[in-house]
Amino acid sequence: MRKKALDSVYELAKVDDRVIFLGSDLGPDVLINMKKEMPDRFFMEGVSEQHIIGMAAGLAMEGFIPYVNTIATFITRRGYEQVALDLCLQDLPVRLIANGGGVVYAPLGPTHLAVEDIAIMRALPNMSVVAPCDADEMIRFMLSTLNWQHPIYIRLAKGGDKVVSEEKYGFEMGKAILMREPGEGLIISTGVMTQLAIKAAEKLSEEGITCGVLHVHTIKPLDEIQLSKLLPNVRAVVTVEEHTRIGGLGSAVLEFTNDNMPEQSSKITRIGIPDQFAKQYGSQESLLNHWGITAENLINSIKNKLNL
Amino acid sequence: MDQRSKHLRRLIVEGLDGGGRGHLGSSMSLVEILRTLYDSFLNFKSDNSNWENRDRLILSKGHGCLALYAILADKGFIKREELKTFCKATARIGGHPERGKIPGVEASTGALGHGLPMGVGMAIAAKLRKQEHRVVVICGDGEINEGSVWEAAMSASKHKLSNLIVFIDYNKLQSYGLTKEVLDLEPLADKWKSFGFEVVEVDGHDVIALEDVLKKLAINKEKPTTIICHTIKSKGFPFAEGRAEWHHKSNMKPEEIAQMYKCLE
Numbered sequence: 358m359r360k361k362a363l364d365s366v367y368e369l370a371k372v373d374d375r376v377i378f379l380g381s382d383l384g385p386d387v388l389i390n391m392k393k394e395m396p397d398r399f400f401m402e403g404v405s406e407q408h409i410i411g412m413a414a415g416l417a418m419e420g421f422i423p424y425v426n427t428i429a430t431f432i433t434r435r436g437y438e439q440v441a442l443d444l445c446l447q448d449l450p451v452r453l454i455a456n457g458g459g460v461v462y463a464p465l466g467p468t469h470l471a472v473e474d475i476a477i478m479r480a481l482p483n484m485s486v487v488a489p490c491d492a493d494e495m496i497r498f499m500l501s502t503l504n505w506q507h508p509i510y511i512r513l514a515k516g517g518d519k520v521v522s523e524e525k526y527g528f529e530m531g532k533a534i535l536m537r538e539p540g541e542g543l544i545i546s547t548g549v550m551t552q553l554a555i556k557a558a559e560k561l562s563e564e565g566i567t568c569g570v571l572h573v574h575t576i577k578p579l580d581e582i583q584l585s586k587l588l589p590n591v592r593a594v595v596t597v598e599e600h601t602r603i604g605g606l607g608s609a610v611l612e613f614t615n616d617n618m619p620e621q622s623s624k625i626t627r628i629g630i631p632d633q634f635a636k637q638y639g640s641q642e643s644l645l646n647h648w649g650i651t652a653e654n655l656i657n658s659i660k661n662k663l664n665l
Numbered sequence: 666m667d668q669r670s671k672h673l674r675r676l677i678v679e680g681l682d683g684g685g686r687g688h689l690g691s692s693m694s695l696v697e698i699l700r701t702l703y704d705s706f707l708n709f710k711s712d713n714s715n716w717e718n719r720d721r722l723i724l725s726k727g728h729g730c731l732a733l734y735a736i737l738a739d740k741g742f743i744k745r746e747e748l749k750t751f752c753k754a755t756a757r758i759g760g761h762p763e764r765g766k767i768p769g770v771e772a773s774t775g776a777l778g779h780g781l782p783m784g785v786g787m788a789i790a791a792k793l794r795k796q797e798h799r800v801v802v803i804c805g806d807g808e809i810n811e812g813s814v815w816e817a818a819m820s821a822s823k824h825k826l827s828n829l830i831v832f833i834d835y836n837k838l839q840s841y842g843l844t845k846e847v848l849d850l851e852p853l854a855d856k857w858k859s860f861g862f863e864v865v866e867v868d869g870h871d872v873i874a875l876e877d878v879l880k881k882l883a884i885n886k887e888k889p890t891t892i893i894c895h896t897i898k899s900k901g902f903p904f905a906e907g908r909a910e911w912h913h914k915s916n917m918k919p920e921e922i923a924q925m926y927k928c929l930e
Contacts (some may be wrong), residue, residue: 380869402823408782408816415786418764418772419794423786433714439813443783446773652889 359513361492362454365451365499366424366577369389370398373503375420379413381406381427404636410436413451414443422503424448428462429455429471429512433478445481445510451508458512458548459599460635460644470642471512474546476604478510479577485530486576488548491520494574497528515548515641522572532571533580535587540567542659545584547573547606550597550650557655564643568659579609581617588614588621593662594627595655599645602629626658627640670872671929672695674747674901676735678925680758683749687760689925690905691805694836694869694896695732701875702801703736711741712771714768720798721787723772725780726805726834727761728913733770734758742769742785750858778811779832780804785817788829788889798883801834810848815860821889829889830882830898831862833867836898840912857891869894882895904930 360646363378370376374498378388379400380583392399402409406427407471425432432453443540444451455471462469478486489495495513502509526534536551537558546554551572558568571587588594596607607627614621630648637647645651673696681687702710707720725731731751738745743758750756757766761775772783784802789796804814821829833853841847850856857864863884867874875894884890898912899905902925914921 381675400789402820405813405816405818405820407778407813408785408820411779411782411813411817412786412789412820414791415772415783415788417786418783419787419790421790439782441772442776443779461676 358489358492358496358516358518359456360516361495362499362511362513363388363426365496369503370395373422375422376422377416377423379409379423379425380617381409381431383426385557387418389503406431406436407439408452410439413547414439414447414449417449417451418447422452424452424454426454427456428469429458430469430473432470432540433474437477440478440508441481445483448483448507450506452502452511453509454511454513456513458514460578460641461515462639463641463644467640470635472630473601473604474510474512475576475598475600475606476608479604479609482505485509485578486512487530487574488576489517489574490549490551490572491522493524494522494526494528498574501528501530512548518549519552520553528574531575531578531580533571533575533583535569535583536572537568539569539587539591541591541663542566542568542595543571543587543591544568544655544659545573545594545596545606545610546570547576547598550599553650553652553655554597557652560652560656560660566659566663566665573606576606576609579613581613584610584613585618588618588624592624593659594624595628595658595662597628597650597655599650600629601632602627605629605630623660626662628654670700670901673700673735673739676930677731677746678732678826678922678929680734680748680751681917682922683753684751685917686752688802688913689902690836690898690911691726691729691913692732693900693902694834694898695729695803696900697870697872697875698803698832698834698894699732701738701879703740705876706879707801708798709740709769711769714742717828718796718798720801721771721784722801723774723780723784724762724801724803725774726777726803726808727774727789729759729805729834730758730762732778733762737769743767763768767889772831776803778813781814781817784829784903785821785824785826786824788821789824791828792824792826795840799828799830803834806835806837806844806850807847808832809850818840818860818862825887826889827883827886831889831891833891833893834894835893835904838898838907838909838912840909842909854893857893860880861888862891863888864891864893866893866895869896870900876906
């Protein structure tokens with residue numbers, strides 16, 4: 358997914374001379390072709406994330422479209438004030454491509470786990486938050502980013518993730534994709550958790566329980582129209598995210614229902630990371646299993662809500 | 666102090682009077698720096714603040730904004746009467762300057778250490794487009810405690826941004842007290858030199874000396890320049906000069922305002 362995202366920056370740069378790539382201290386193989394063919398629009402600025410975000414703001418003020426790339430935690434934690442004031446307050450079209458959203462860097466420990474990034478990015482006015490589910494969707498999304506006039510936070514997964522999206526879904530900012538029609542249940546997912554959602558829905562179907570999957574690639578702006586349409590027609594809803602249960606997708610959905618259709622809120626169960634720093638290393642999968650962010654738990658949660 | 670410097674300070678006092686508050690000390694040390702820049706150096710069109718070829722000026726020490734508003738009013742970007750609206754609920758001019766609200770304000774600043782990174786981005790943009798305009802960033806001395814300033818300095822040097830000029834308003838006082846006691850900046854000129862800048866030191870209240878420095882820019886076509894301006898906090902107001910408590914004042918009394926006007930007679 359990361360490679361596709363960066364390859365897309367190169368493709369965009371070829372057709373639009375406003376596109377600039379701005380990295381921190383990434384691997385030596387990053388965007389070799391862009392560096393070779395467009396050296397004046399390729400920047401590798403070192404371990405200076407606060408500066409990089411400000412520099413991107415300065416470039417955007419002058420009409421460029423900077424695509425900034427580094428590890429998610431370094432953008433969201435280290436550079437938060439720069440993201441808030443330089444990008445969001447001034448509402449500039451800078452794209453933040455965040456490597457290792459969620460617990461991709463499980464072996465590296467809590468310093469590298471971006472588990473509250475959605476919450477803190479979502480809290481900023483003018484910011485959009487996008488978490489594609491696979492590399493194919495990432496390409497469709499990235500190619501649509503040129504003319505979005507505001508900042509975007511782009512959450513990347515590990516890479517090599519199973520492709521679950523289809524060409525026909527297309528990509529439109531803020532428009533969730535209904536990957537499976539809902540029945541009694543509905544799983545609302547974002548990022549690569551959509552894989553789990555589909556797996557769980559398929560298993561439920563085998564047991565005779567119909568369950569839909571709504572893939573919310575854009576957590577902000579939230580697709581309130583689809584939620585309004587779908588929620589009243591199902592009996593059980595589970596949200597799932599590779600993110601703390603505080604402030605992410607589940608919170609966004611609950612905020613929406615609380616404000617607009619409060620009778621729907623009680624249908625919703627949230628699955629996500631508990632309010633704690635990771636106490637284990639291992640792998641992304643082992644950490645998710647440890648916290649119960651599994652297809653099995655999704656299935657059980659739907660069944661519980663349906664009193665089955 | 667000549668009449669023009671007094672006039673600009675009176676405009677600042679009009680803002681302080683209107684808002685009943687403000688960063689007096691931090692604004693008054695900036696007056697001659699801004700005056701010289703706008704009178705003798707910067708290219709701008711006050712009736713077309715987005716003119717493409719304008720020089721860009723970022724007041725990175727955003728809390729000194731009353732001095733910026735004063736010169737913007739003096740040059741016709743905003744009306745003089747607007748200064749009295751300082752910090753009012755519906756005013757455009759608040760306690761820190763905001764881009765998009767006030768003509769002539771290039772960047773929203775206030776949180777410190779943001780202006781130089783943005784200025785580096787702007788200066789790179791100008792080089793990429795082969796544009797001739799310059800980018801001026803004015804930092805406070807306390808401000809350059811921030812690490813982001815030095816991240817940006819390394820980058821400016823790396824990219825040989827000869828179109829970037831950094832002013833340091835070195836009034837030696839930050840909010841708590843003397844810079845040398847809070848977090849000593851010395852050897853300041855050597856620091857900037859070691860980061861790859863041409864460095865000039867000047868009396869920041871001496872307009873002729875400032876003009877002379879600006880005439881020599883860019884000193885080096887391969888390097889950005891830092892101009893360390895030795896200034897006096899609250900310059901022009903003997904009761905407040907060099908006193909940390911005048912960094913920012915709120916609930917200003919009419920007699921204090923009257924005293925300020927008296928100093929400018």
